Amino acid sequence: MISEKTVWEDLSGIFADPPKMRNMCEKCKRPVTVCWCSGLPKTRLRPQSRLIILQHPAEEKRCLRTVPMLSLALEQEKCLTYRGKKFPQVKHEGLQEILHDSNTILLYPTTEAVALELLTPVGRNGQKPYNVILLDGTWPQAKAIYHASPVLNSLRACKIVGVPTSQYVIRTQPNEGCLSTLETGAIALSFLENKPCILEEMLRPLHHLCRFQLAYGAVVHHSKDVFFKRKLTKQL
Template identity: 25%
Template sequence: MMAPQARDPETTHAAQDPATGHPRPPRREFKARGSFVERCDGCRLPVLNCLCPYRVSTTSEAEVWLLTHPLEHNKPTNTGRLIADVLPQTQVFDWHRTAPDAGLLALLADRRYVPFVIFPDDQPDYQHRVVDERAVVGVKQDGFIPVFILLDGTWRQARRIFRKSPYLDGLPVLPLHTDRLTRYRLRKPASASHLCTAEVAAELLRKTGDGVAADVLDDYFDAFNESYAASRFYHKIDKPSAPMQRLLDRRMAGSAHLVDPRG
């Protein structure tokens, strides 16, 4: 007679409900959503609808610095990285409460820049710091470089960054007042008036005189939004949308400028 095989205590426990003693179905290996999707190394979107053909770089008088929550930084649905694609001078910093980024601190001390923290003006304790878009225009007229510091994360994360970053305390606060409603389709916001990071940047650029950069970023965001949403349902976009076509036309026009007219 064969001796009974020893059982793995963890396997036995996992196969039995401790409350009822009834057997449980076998556990399947955990896989995160999207873990099987093949992604482009360049844009991090599913290769089915890669965003790279629509990437267009431009310039702006104002710069954008992203202070990104560590839980947000690697999410493929994050739109902050779209800003850096369109505006190469964009700076991206990881936020850690007890370890401020040395590069960010150095830039904050650089007198060429006048940074504005983008945040709602809904609390009384910092009302003395609140300005509007005219302050940004004035900075340009004075020969300095205005900077929009965007707190890149959920609303809860952004409020924590704002409250827990002493090096931001002395900076002017620029709230974004707009009637625009979000077009973001990849996460459900608490309110339609809560714009995602790329939408906020586009609105700020437009309101302060960088219209071309705002238009390019808006189109690039729409291309991202449509490409990612279609890929979730394994749908291949065969015909470019209007924003996609405008980006393709801009790329073509930029390539044409590089051609030597002498042949």
């Protein structure tokens, strides 16, 4: 049985005031010292097309996510996020209509996917703005979402050809052809809107994030492909 003395000793160890918390940025929800908001466009971008993000629930809990960068760089109605493992659901207000819009495309490397560069840019020959569907999560999670959502299989699938090396250097990518959700969305908009400057503007927060993390002890991550190639070379 715990004595009264022990109880009072335990209570005496409790601080009268709660420990001080680090100041957090109201926008990006990161500590002010490593806030990347200074990299955001001075005014939110308003492209004609919009990004529709289908996000796996587990992705929301990750510390180093890039979707908030998209959300804060673009006007609110130009970046919509729906969460779940299967789409659409009753809770996904407005998604059903988007998925059945003839100008909706899916960025996902199916066997029938066409190069994004082959699509007609907005405004040319009367081309209307696109709804660009992005699957946000790890590769296995994105794959699971695609196969669990039959309607996605019927969308016009596109892929980015000649993918540059990901600039998200503090996170390991499955292979050299993988990009973060931010990079994928930024590249897509720059192509579809025929405005290369969009890419540079939207990637600035990512550059800030990586620079801060590297300064605080993070290391540059290479893709798993590079890791296995190096391992194989050493064995030879």
